[in-house]
Amino acid sequence: MSNQKFISTTPTFDDIQAVAPALKDFTKDDLLGKVWGKKELSPRDRSIITLAAVITRNLQAELPPMLVLAIENGVKFAEISEIITHLAFYAGWGNAMSAILPTKKIFEKYQVDTALLPKSDDELLPIDENAEAQRAEFVEEAFGCTSAGVVKNTTDYLFRNLWLRSALAPRDRSLVTVAALIAAGQVAQIPYHLNRALDNGLTQVQASEVLTHLAFYAGWPNIFSSLTVFKEVFANRKK
Amino acid sequence: MSNQKFISTTPTFDDIQAVAPALKDFTKDDLLGKVWGKKELSPRDRSIITLAAVITRNLQAELPPMLVLAIENGVKFAEISEIITHLAFYAGWGNAMSAILPTKKIFEKYQVDTALLPKSDDELLPIDENAEAQRAEFVEEAFGCTSAGVVKNTTDYLFRNLWLRSALAPRDRSLVTVAALIAAGQVAQIPYHLNRALDNGLTQVQASEVLTHLAFYAGWPNIFSSLTVFKEVFANRKK
Amino acid sequence: MSNQKFISTTPTFDDIQAVAPALKDFTKDDLLGKVWGKKELSPRDRSIITLAAVITRNLQAELPPMLVLAIENGVKFAEISEIITHLAFYAGWGNAMSAILPTKKIFEKYQVDTALLPKSDDELLPIDENAEAQRAEFVEEAFGCTSAGVVKNTTDYLFRNLWLRSALAPRDRSLVTVAALIAAGQVAQIPYHLNRALDNGLTQVQASEVLTHLAFYAGWPNIFSSLTVFKEVFANRKK
Numbered sequence: 244m245s246n247q248k249f250i251s252t253t254p255t256f257d258d259i260q261a262v263a264p265a266l267k268d269f270t271k272d273d274l275l276g277k278v279w280g281k282k283e284l285s286p287r288d289r290s291i292i293t294l295a296a297v298i299t300r301n302l303q304a305e306l307p308p309m310l311v312l313a314i315e316n317g318v319k320f321a322e323i324s325e326i327i328t329h330l331a332f333y334a335g336w337g338n339a340m341s342a343i344l345p346t347k348k349i350f351e352k353y354q355v356d357t358a359l360l361p362k363s364d365d366e367l368l369p370i371d372e373n374a375e376a377q378r379a380e381f382v383e384e385a386f387g388c389t390s391a392g393v394v395k396n397t398t399d400y401l402f403r404n405l406w407l408r409s410a411l412a413p414r415d416r417s418l419v420t421v422a423a424l425i426a427a428g429q430v431a432q433i434p435y436h437l438n439r440a441l442d443n444g445l446t447q448v449q450a451s452e453v454l455t456h457l458a459f460y461a462g463w464p465n466i467f468s469s470l471t472v473f474k475e476v477f478a479n480r481k482k
Numbered sequence: 483m484s485n486q487k488f489i490s491t492t493p494t495f496d497d498i499q500a501v502a503p504a505l506k507d508f509t510k511d512d513l514l515g516k517v518w519g520k521k522e523l524s525p526r527d528r529s530i531i532t533l534a535a536v537i538t539r540n541l542q543a544e545l546p547p548m549l550v551l552a553i554e555n556g557v558k559f560a561e562i563s564e565i566i567t568h569l570a571f572y573a574g575w576g577n578a579m580s581a582i583l584p585t586k587k588i589f590e591k592y593q594v595d596t597a598l599l600p601k602s603d604d605e606l607l608p609i610d611e612n613a614e615a616q617r618a619e620f621v622e623e624a625f626g627c628t629s630a631g632v633v634k635n636t637t638d639y640l641f642r643n644l645w646l647r648s649a650l651a652p653r654d655r656s657l658v659t660v661a662a663l664i665a666a667g668q669v670a671q672i673p674y675h676l677n678r679a680l681d682n683g684l685t686q687v688q689a690s691e692v693l694t695h696l697a698f699y700a701g702w703p704n705i706f707s708s709l710t711v712f713k714e715v716f717a718n719r720k721k
Numbered sequence: 722m723s724n725q726k727f728i729s730t731t732p733t734f735d736d737i738q739a740v741a742p743a744l745k746d747f748t749k750d751d752l753l754g755k756v757w758g759k760k761e762l763s764p765r766d767r768s769i770i771t772l773a774a775v776i777t778r779n780l781q782a783e784l785p786p787m788l789v790l791a792i793e794n795g796v797k798f799a800e801i802s803e804i805i806t807h808l809a810f811y812a813g814w815g816n817a818m819s820a821i822l823p824t825k826k827i828f829e830k831y832q833v834d835t836a837l838l839p840k841s842d843d844e845l846l847p848i849d850e851n852a853e854a855q856r857a858e859f860v861e862e863a864f865g866c867t868s869a870g871v872v873k874n875t876t877d878y879l880f881r882n883l884w885l886r887s888a889l890a891p892r893d894r895s896l897v898t899v900a901a902l903i904a905a906g907q908v909a910q911i912p913y914h915l916n917r918a919l920d921n922g923l924t925q926v927q928a929s930e931v932l933t934h935l936a937f938y939a940g941w942p943n944i945f946s947s948l949t950v951f952k953e954v955f956a957n958r959k960k
Contacts, residue, residue: 252850255580261596262585265576265647268569270603274575283631301780302540302576304583320787327746335940336752339744339778343732345784346740357739361634361745392761393944394935400751401941402693428906429942431949455631462574463640464668466632471670474628493821500835501824504886505806505817512878513814522870541779541815602875620890642771667906701813702879703907705871710909713867 274459278344283452286316290452291415292316292422294326298342298424298459299334305460306342310349320350324360325410326419332405333423359411366408375402414444421445421453423462423471426461433472447477491543514697522691530654531661531692532558535699537581538573538665540665545581549588559589563599563648565658569612571644572662600649607646614641651665653683660684660692663701664708677719687718696701730782749779750875752937761930764794769893770900770931772804773795776820777904783938784820798828802838803888804897808884811901839888846885853880892922899923899931903947904939909948912937916958925955 259267279289290313297305311321329344331339350357379398389395406416419441424433437450454473458466498506518528529552536544552562559657567583570578589596603688605606624632645655656679676689697705737745766852770892774785791801807823815891828835857876865872884894890921895918902911932951936944 245737252580252583254579254586258582258586259579262589263563263567263578263599264596265564265600265602265604266570269567269570269639270575272602281631291843296574296577298591300540300574301778302574302580304580305576313776322743323741329742331747332937332941334515335774335778335780335943336748336937337775337783338940339741340737341730341780341782342733343736344730347732347736350740357742360741361743363743363750364511365743365784381554383862386948386952389948389955390757390929390932392930393936393948396933396936397941401748403808410743427940429946431908431946432942442837451629452631454629454637458632458635459575462577462662462666463571463636464663464666465574465673466629468668468670470625470628470632474625477628491819491822493825495820495942497821498818499954501821501828502802502806502817502838502844504803504834504839504841504888508806508809508878509814511841535813536815539779539813539815540805540820543819544815549959636774653947670851690868691870693868694874697812697871697874698814701816701901701905702810702875703902703910704813705868707907709867709871713864715869 244245245308245323249475253307254304264383277415278456282349282457284368284449288418289456290318291326292417292457293412293460295419296426296457298327298330299423301341301468303341303345306345312345312366313354318329320355321359321410323417325408326371328422329405329411329416329419333420334427361408363409365408368409370403370407378402403476419446422457425457425465428465428468430468430472433469434476437476441480490559492546492634493543516693517698520691525696526557527657527688528695529555529557530565531656531696534569534658534661534692534700535665535696537566537569537577538662540578540580542584545584546588553592553684554577558646559594560600560649563576564647568644568650568658569662570653572641572659575668576697600647604647607648609642609646610657617641656682656684661696664704667704667707669711672708673715676712680719732782735917756934756937759930761936762927765796766793766896767934768796769804769896769899770935771938773897773900774904774935776805776808776816777901779816780821781819781823784823785827785882788824792831799839799888800893804885807883807889807894807897808901810879812905813899839886843886843888846887848881849887855896856880864921867904895921895923900935903935903943906943907947908950911947912954915951916956919958
């Protein structure tokens, strides 16, 4: 939703009013007017998780206004670019591909210098070899005989490349990943990545607010299914 | 599918014939010709759950013909408006937003008086304070420490507002919710809402037929995953 | 992604470069350049499962290029037609409907003779009456009292009709089904259909590679959730 007309699939407030006046008020007064301003999570963080949810759920109508809001909230062009690259792996290639043309249109409007966008040889952050060896051993032991190809690509593409790319801070990359898992209803994969997010500097208050915020963008049922695993992860870290 | 051309993404029977002649016959002779006419569920109820499924799954190609069919089957304009508002919370904001423009086009065609559509200050039905206190206490106990924000918004937005809005009867609101959960594969959230639907007047025969009908619109796998929880809910109510 | 411009939602390599240069390289050098060429699964099989994943996830941006790639990789027009019909039941009617117009456009470009596409009275393969009786009895016992309609339609539409249609070999139909289940996160329905696929001639090496390939098209989280059930199915067949 937006005051501007971006593309033919994005409704304006007047469009919403013409179909569901109550929804227009909920959108303007409550979601944009209150939820986005709550101090438990910065507007920039809210934009990162909303973008991740919108791309993961392939909601074309919400993508253009959420891209503009992300830029206004301080998400850099290079970070938007890298969020899309990250989601190719965590939401699926076609979801990332579906985000390309709407993002290109916004980038052109903002006259983004594409030479400054993160490349495939982006500088890599130093790796924690012990933690990575532990992760790799666990996955190899669990699934090495089920699909050696998945295990190898998980190491090579994800944990020795994508996660180390400097274009997105590890905490933000974790935010994107956790938001994508919540938005896709991938409850079983949340514990590992929520723990990783908390290790990467996300606080429990912020993680809780991710759920409060994404209830609107991923739907209440996804949030209630996620609450159970968030509760377990929080409890296990207290011990 | 439809005899008319609504928008460029909705195929006509001739279009289906040109790609998959068998699917055209399945659509015309079986789905529209038989399933929609089965007496276990009224055409109006079938339209309500199909609309909910189509919006929850963001299937733009099916939305215009299903809106027209809903109107023909007696779903009122105000009810369509409220179904979209309800699904903003239960399917996700972007899904509701994606339904706005196609619905606006249909509403314009039918010259709907937008002044009569349900507003944010729609009259509220009386609340069952005991039942609501029980629900709120259960959720607070389970998740109050995990995400106070979700717990508060669930009470304030959903159970002390949305569910009480008079624009949609509680039974129909339950139908929309259960259909959305089935269509999104949200099996874990079905027991609470199926029980609520049965409390709100849906019969078990009708609930069974929701599965038979939605097998076509949500895909067989979602229905087989839902069957297990439907079976448990039915068994527990017999005791 | 593609070198050609099919429809307005499909990005070219230049489009990807303008938004996410790293993703362009991952797409061209790694996904298309390496993954698609791995010998564990033929290009034709990769096209079948990718098409199934793209239609199941309703990714309009990927559909036209994946249809063209399927044709180039030897998937016949009649098989593409039948894959769409099959997915109407296994991914949902609206997903199949959303695939009609993009496929029609490609079929017209290739001047497909629509008279040769599989019809509703397509020749049926012989049925294994013992196996079908066992399946029907199991489902009747489990869910006959929960939804007689679903149980009846599963027998009549799926196992005594769709699965026997000769337009798609049982092994390929199983590939489509397993890919659809993985792509939709329908983990609970995988064991039955993975066993059926292996019974229909898919090897375990090929099944493992389905996961490696679909990690890119369905997203890593869906694959990690599927790995657990693949592991169990493989282990149980060894006994």
